[in-house]
Amino acid sequence: MFKAICTINVYLFKDIPTTMKIAALFSGGKDSTFSVYIAKQYGWDVTHLVTLLPENKDSWMFHSINIHLVDKLAEAIEMPLIKRITKGEKEEELEDLKKILSGLDIDGVISGAIASEYQRTRIEKICYELGIKSFTPLWHKNQELILRDEVDAGFKIIIVGVFAHGFNESWLGRALDKKCIDDLVLLKKRYDINIAGEGGEFETLVLDCPLFKKKLVLDEVSKEWKRDSGVLQVKKAHLE
Secondary structure, eight states: OHHHHHTTOSSTTTTOOTTOEEEEEOOSSHHHHHHHHHHHHTTOEEEEEEEEEESSTTOSSSOOTTGGGHHHHHHHHTOOEEEEEEOOOTTHHHHHHHHHHHTSOOSEEEOOOSSOHHHHHHHHHHHHHHTOEEEOTTTTOOHHHHHHHHHHTTOEEEEEEEOSTTOOGGGTTOBOOHHHHHHHHHHHHHHOOOTTSTTSSEEEEEEEOTTOSSOEEEEEEEEEEETTEEEEEEEEEEEO
16 A cells, blocks of 8 residues: 555655644545545644534635534544534634644644645644644645546545536546546646636535545435536445
């Protein structure tokens, strides 16, 4: 499994002590989960998963689709989860994140940002104010390569939301596998989408990966489609 992440981050943790205690911003999506995986591969002590629960589904910073599943996913990873409700209002939601992080005994924070300057700079600002470090292991990496490395590492990922031209209802619940990545490459060529969904084109949910001691099984789901976008809502799920 280690070979896949080396193609992304050869120098990321060079000269950084593995004794650092790190909290991970966690949504249950592919990139936040993969960032935890990378950190664990390098021997970092990831002490907590941190999740903000936005009341506003259009939060500028935080994932909202199926966010209620983070408890089960944290149980699958066997890692403590810290949650806080936020109104999801622009800029104000950052104070809620700062309040959570200020109460933790940590040296830094890891996040799954790939290309969003909005996300990265605001997380860095909070970390600067708290005197801790911000780490983004996927930052500005080749996005197609990130997707392929996630699949090669054994991540079982499905698409749970689509919000851009080129997608239709058939994408909801679709497994993010090699064929799916090939189709995303074609959509990028035709519609210039962000292939990793960093521009909000699609959202994902991780069902299983090498971090998990148990896999997430979806028992009941429903598709909600409106005009040219939609979400897959998970009504019931269990770990096995």
